[in-house]
Amino acid sequence: MGMTLTQKILANHAGLENVTAGQLISAKLDIVLGNDITTPVAVNEFKKAGFDKVFDKDRIAIVLDHFVPNKDIKAAQQSKTCREFACGHCVSHFYDVGKMGIEHALLPEQGVVTAGDCIIGADSHTCTYGALGAFSTGVGSTDMAAGMATGKAWFKVPSAIKFNLTGRLPENCSGKDVILTIIGMIGVDGALYKSMEFVGDGAHTLSMDDRLCICNMAIEAGAKNGIFAVDDVTLNYLEGRSERKPVIFEADDDAEYEKVIDIDLSKIVPTVACPHLPENTKPAKELSDIKIDQVVIGSCTNGRMEDMETAFAVLNGNKVAEGVRCIIIPATMQIYRECIERGYVTAFIDAGAVVSTPTCGPCLGGYMGILAAGERCIATTNRNFVGRMGHVDSEVYLASPATAAASALTGFITSPKEVK
Numbered sequence: 001m002g003m004t005l006t007q008k009i010l011a012n013h014a015g016l017e018n019v020t021a022g023q024l025i026s027a028k029l030d031i032v033l034g035n036d037i038t039t040p041v042a043v044n045e046f047k048k049a050g051f052d053k054v055f056d057k058d059r060i061a062i063v064l065d066h067f068v069p070n071k072d073i074k075a076a077q078q079s080k081t082c083r084e085f086a087c088g089h090c091v092s093h094f095y096d097v098g099k100m101g102i103e104h105a106l107l108p109e110q111g112v113v114t115a116g117d118c119i120i121g122a123d124s125h126t127c128t129y130g131a132l133g134a135f136s137t138g139v140g141s142t143d144m145a146a147g148m149a150t151g152k153a154w155f156k157v158p159s160a161i162k163f164n165l166t167g168r169l170p171e172n173c174s175g176k177d178v179i180l181t182i183i184g185m186i187g188v189d190g191a192l193y194k195s196m197e198f199v200g201d202g203a204h205t206l207s208m209d210d211r212l213c214i215c216n217m218a219i220e221a222g223a224k225n226g227i228f229a230v231d232d233v234t235l236n237y238l239e240g241r242s243e244r245k246p247v248i249f250e251a252d253d254d255a256e257y258e259k260v261i262d263i264d265l266s267k268i269v270p271t272v273a274c275p276h277l278p279e280n281t282k283p284a285k286e287l288s289d290i291k292i293d294q295v296v297i298g299s300c301t302n303g304r305m306e307d308m309e310t311a312f313a314v315l316n317g318n319k320v321a322e323g324v325r326c327i328i329i330p331a332t333m334q335i336y337r338e339c340i341e342r343g344y345v346t347a348f349i350d351a352g353a354v355v356s357t358p359t360c361g362p363c364l365g366g367y368m369g370i371l372a373a374g375e376r377c378i379a380t381t382n383r384n385f386v387g388r389m390g391h392v393d394s395e396v397y398l399a400s401p402a403t404a405a406a407s408a409l410t411g412f413i414t415s416p417k418e419v420k
Contacts, residue, residue, distance in 0.1 A: 002252025004160040005227055006195040009135040009249050013118040021159035021256075029059065030134075030244075031113055032147040033121030035103055036064040040081040041141035042122055046148060054089045055151035061093035061112055062086050063103035066360045068096075071367040101332030101358040104128040104216060104300035108208075109332055114238055115230045116247025120144065120153050125300050125382065127218045130227035131211035133234055133248065137225045158224040160195040161186075162257040165202030167266035172416040174310070175210030176302055176380065176400035179217040180271040182263065184281030192222035194258065197251065202265045203228055208237045209306040216301045217382050220278040270415045272378070273398035276386045284403050284415040294377040295320075295408040296389075297401050298329025298356070299363045302380035305335050307401040312344045314405035314419060320352035321411030327369045329356045353408070365389045371396075378407045 067075035129136035218226030362369030371390030384396035
């Protein structure tokens with residue numbers, strides 16, 4: 001029996017000719033990632049285990065993004081631990097204030113991750129890099145510590161679900177609407193410890209930013225990883241930025257999938273996940289009576305340049321509704337700078353929004369937009385669990401940048417198709 005795309009990458013990194021679903025393997029790692037919350041825990045475990053050096057200073061990435069710029073003393077201490085470890089071990093990919101960004105937007109942008117890689121990160125949304133044709137998955141801080149020391153990790157080879165994409169997305173729809181639709185179909189455990197592999201003619205029509213968004217939220221369906229095959233879109237994105245030569249793998253024609261799910265992209269509509277699970281999805285047009293207090297456009301899911309372009313197209317020349325707080329967070333310093341140079345930041349401010357330096361901030365209820373009891377937020381983030389963005393009696397609705405920006409103008413959840 002042939003192998004899926006994910007299985008091909010894992011077999012290669014395990015030094016095996018073939019692997020099968022459920023098999024336990026030890027695989028070599030190309031990149032080990034941590035952030036300002038998870039790295040300090042990993043550093044403690046690294047020291048407790050008696051490790052005194054990292055396996056490769058160029059294969060470790062530490063990104064300060066969740067509580068940076070530091071929001072309080074504890075956050076400052078966590079960042080200090082990261083800085084001291086990175087300096088002490090000469091970690092080449094260390095991103096601090098001034099050059100940092102939200103990790104899962106920053107690493108692809110900077111070419112740190114590439115096609116064919118095997119990547120672990122002490123953050124659940126590490127599955128983002130599957131958009132580049134890599135195997136990437138989130139792990140705990142202890143696994144991060146072991147990975148930094150040995151350059152290896154244990155995996156159980158996942159089985160796979162094939163998502164056959166056809167057609168082309170209609171206007172006002174994006175990758176966020178695609179993945180919310182899929183999670184609404186299969187549920188938050190619909191791909192539990194499985195690989196979500198996106199294929200078909202429709203997959204080739206999706207931009208890299210759309211693919212990064214889709215793979216980012218694979219974990220919200222319980223998946224081990226999400227992945228797209230390498231095509232011209234991938235290679236064009238990687239050209240001139242990838243640190244290492246991309247390695248291209250392809251699924252075998254006789255690869256075994258648990259199921260195949262067909263998705264016609266032309267039938268996707270602006271979609272919103274209602275509280276308190278990403279699977280609780282409805283078309284945006286059915287939620288027009290829900291009043292909102294806050295809008296967040298940003299995060300590792302939707303803070304990329306195309307997301308900023310979409311927000312600008314909706315907000316430019318318009319005004320945020322009275323009583324609505326609109327927070328826009330470009331995901332990296334490069335994106336932030338481009339927003340300034342294009343005049344987007346001025347347009348956002350004129351519309352009545354605030355623009356932040358890159359940070360995860362409000363996505364996890366960290367800072368920069370905490371909700372009070374009874375408040376509602378529509379956000380381009382990835383999770384809407386109870387208390388995710390603040391008080392346990394607040395509500396978070398997940399949506400695309402187009403839907404979030406349209407809602408900012410009306411003060412109610414609004415389909416972008418309803419805003420001129």
